[in-house]
Amino acid sequence: MGTTDTPVTAALLVIGDEILSGRTKDRNIGYIAEYLTAIGIDLSEVRVVPDIEAEIVAAVNALRARYTYVFTTGGIGPTHDDITADSVAKAFGVPIDVDPRARAMLLERIPEADLNEARLRMARIPQGAELVANKVSKAPGFWIGNVIVMAGVPTIMQAMLDEVAPKLATGRRMLSETVQANAKEGDIGGPLAAIAAAHPETSIGSYPFIAEDGRPNTNLVVRARDAEKLAAALADVQAMVTAIAQRGSR
């Protein structure tokens, strides 16, 4: 779709009881966040909801009204608890049935004799949706309106994201530079707030961490879409860090 000057936003909807119970630790949020940032899409919200149709429908409708894209993960397998496709069809108010294109994709990997009713669930696609192919398991995701439905298994989700990414509209990438402050967060909070206020078109984040030598340290992350504005704020942050280091060595 090419790059636009207006920011392109996205929400991620993670669907699955197993994430909310803690049985399965999600590995998709961080991956998708990094992936979208790298291609110029701002991940603006994430929700995790259980395998309950009304919850999925409500979340899909709230998020698709608000963001350029909504990505979902989970709930498109062959068992009774895989209700994402039906829930998304309901959210859009369209019928859903076994899609011949999806069935054909399944047959690339599954012998026809094994294509039972359970496996055919994976070919249930809301009317009007485009399929999202997947090289790993063949069972497709789909794209309807601005909602992109993907698997929950990380390797399969990643294959689907690769498939769909070239077709997405993207905005100017958020550029980012990190400066290690060599100081405690509490010692730089004052001057950093002044720098942040002086550079309103950048976003400056402060992330404390414990260094390998056991001493508290802080990463300062300056972000902006405009390279010049980023550079200007970055210069101020670096000057502040240098000033603190000189004060410390006196």
Add this chain to the structure above:
Amino acid sequence: MGTTDTPVTAALLVIGDEILSGRTKDRNIGYIAEYLTAIGIDLSEVRVVPDIEAEIVAAVNALRARYTYVFTTGGIGPTHDDITADSVAKAFGVPIDVDPRARAMLLERIPEADLNEARLRMARIPQGAELVANKVSKAPGFWIGNVIVMAGVPTIMQAMLDEVAPKLATGRRMLSETVQANAKEGDIGGPLAAIAAAHPETSIGSYPFIAEDGRPNTNLVVRARDAEKLAAALADVQAMVTAIAQRGSR
């Protein structure tokens, strides 16, 4: 608060640009999910929102109206991007200022000469909130209404959760048993759906995985609050798995 017969629910609100950009990988969702499940609280929804006051206020108000508890992580440090406390005060419509009790906690660790304006941000507590002590860094979280505000740094968040857990109302624990199906998910989807329909007060999840020998396998997780109902559904699932194994070995 003791155990009640009605389910106790919770939402988790993760606050931070760094999670949405993918720069920081969240390690709190899975921990909190497992922790709450273990003490008899159902984590029912998770949201991740950026460091934007209006977004935090809207999410806090949506979630606190709906669930027994709302836990938040992130955004209570000493820098300008730490806006959680002010946002929660706004969500509740109460004033916020430096709290003498919180200031005293900070002084247990920070020399008074170092207690600058930035560090004092960590003592800003909405009026009417109870403090949540933390043994790791001393800077407190707080609890207002049904909202519990915790740090984003995992070790500090964990200390706060330990502090607050004994004071939470809890429901009957969700019991859980896992059966390894030794079968592909698509081969058990049909009978499993029938078992799930026959045991409506249990929740049966199906989670495919690739075993160490490279063969596809499936974990079936049966959950219920009632031990007898769990046992009845579990017996049906085990019988199904045994039947499939016998069929496979013929």
